[in-house]
Amino acid sequence: MKKLDETFYNRDTVAVARELLGKLIVRQWGNGFIAGRIVETEAYLGVEDKASHVYGGRRTERVEVIYGPPGRAYVFMIYGIHNCFNVVTREVEVPEAVLIRAIEPVTGLDVMAQNRFGKKFSELTKRQCKQIGDGPGKLCRALAIDRTHNGANLTQDALFLADDGWREMQIVVSKRIGIDYAGEAAAYPLRFNL
DNA sequence: GCCGGGATACTCT
């Protein structure tokens, strides 16, 4: 298993978004780790992207991390309840990022089931199994990612992304979700599913 | 299985 390094993240954001599909999110947990496979991403293309938090060059404390170095986590709270996990791409001062929209559980199934539903994995209904990480807020709950991880360096050991050799068979491209306010930018083909 | 509404708290105006 190979940890993704800064050179992976410091590239074209759309390329990173596509190549993140099938990679693992690995989170240190006690003496071991838990992991999920990324199955859906969205690219957010900086100051000219109306759907992005930095559209028009907005620069506040909340979004400062996006302007920072690549390979960092950008975690923000949405609708007052849910966290969303992003990976910062491109060099310093180029504020682009990839939103991780969904994962499938790989390692630490009981931990994730506990975080999401307070039960063991074997006790989940079929519905709960499917929904364990199939949304940006849900995967953060499953992996216990919150705003304390904002700005975390993803090339270190506590939380990182890795390539375990898995390769996708097919990628579906579509428009992004939940950003109808963004005008024509809402229709850009920047969402990637397996 | 699909649809609709309410929850909830943080950020920026």
Next chain:
DNA sequence: GAGTATCCCGGCA
């Protein structure tokens, strides 16, 4: 004081 890169539950089929 409003808006938000969402989720969940309950109702009906």
